[in-house]
Amino acid sequence: DSGVTQTPKHLITATGQRVTLRCSPRSGDLSVYWYQQSLDQGLQFLIQYYNGEERAKGNILERFSAQQFPDLHSELNLSSLELGDSALYFCASSVGGGTGYEQFFGPGTRLTVL
């Protein structure tokens, strides 16, 4: 158990819908990262937050957004869902916001878009 929790574990929804994925980092970690893992694209970095502020951006679509709250939990919002958004979404956390800090991954949320 990494100490990072993600809810829900599974999510099934329809195209065009909007969903919110939730992540609670390890106690004491200030940084949260979101990743998407799909069969055809592999593991891709989406976005990072550090102490409530956006820190780095990766291959995140405009239909997706995220935020980190004062209690440091984070939410990833996915809207206008398409079939291709079906994937595993992982959250990770680390103590610091720069490189060199070990990231601890949560168990993931499996999103299925029908």
Add this chain to the structure above:
Amino acid sequence: GESVGLHLPTLSVQEGDNSIINCAYSNSASDYFIWYKQESGKGPQFIIDIRSNMDKRQGQRVTVLLNKTVKHLSLQIAATQPGDSAVYFCAENTHNSSGAGKSTFGDGTTLTVKP
């Protein structure tokens, strides 16, 4: 564009043998590299990392080698055990002016350990 690739998608070894998993990267500006292990149904797990100012780093039963000349990274697992069976990813990091990093992952190598 940036890409991190693994030479072999699958690797099968006998229990007790040493395993070597390879990775090629293309961004010469990458300055930090990480190996992750992902077991079925779980999230990736950090194994070992190395900075670009080093060429070798050892952990417990694992060693990472970095060859910046040919942009090659490898993970060596000594005395491979059945519990080592998993998908292994390498990741390269570049960082922006504020120090934040952006990770690019390879496709993964599935390691199977035969008893």
